[in-house]
Amino acid sequence: MTSVRYIDIIKSHLLGKKTKFDVRKMTFQQDGASSHTAKATRAYFTEVGLNTLTWPPNSPDLNPIENIWAILKQNVEKRSAKTKLDLIRIVDEEWTRLDQQVIARTIESMKTRIAQVIDRRGLKCDY
Numbered sequence: 001m002t003s004v005r006y007i008d009i010i011k012s013h014l015l016g017k018k019t020k021f022d023v024r025k026m027t028f029q030q031d032g033a034s035s036h037t038a039k040a041t042r043a044y045f046t047e048v049g050l051n052t053l054t055w056p057p058n059s060p061d062l063n064p065i066e067n068i069w070a071i072l073k074q075n076v077e078k079r080s081a082k083t084k085l086d087l088i089r090i091v092d093e094e095w096t097r098l099d100q101q102v103i104a105r106t107i108e109s110m111k112t113r114i115a116q117v118i119d120r121r122g123l124k125c126d127y
Contacts, residue, residue: 003038
């Protein structure tokens with residue numbers, strides 16, 4: 001993933017569609033991937049007024065999406081894709097089937113995650 005590609009994705013999927021949210025009033029969370037932290041990406045975010053959360057590097061314990069990706073991966077691997085198009089369809093179907101309560105509970109766990117990381121002085125938490 002390059003910075004240019006990442007910016008294109010943000011433009012088309014976050015800013016290019018009409019949503020009920022004003023994303024410029026929100027704080028955007030992203031990890032330390034090079035495409036997220038590149039100068040061009042940071043400049044673009046500043047230019048369009050997107051705020052980002054300051055995020056420590058290498059912090060999967062503090063990123064609930066990692067748990068959701070793991071669930072999605074398990075669900076996809078249970079099915080057998082024969083072609084690239086099959087895989088795309090299966091991923092889309094499994095993404096749609098993700099249990100919203102599981103996602104909500106994962107997000108709600110953030111308070112406990114943060115407390116554990118602080119208590120453990122940055123060491124891995126139970127999530």
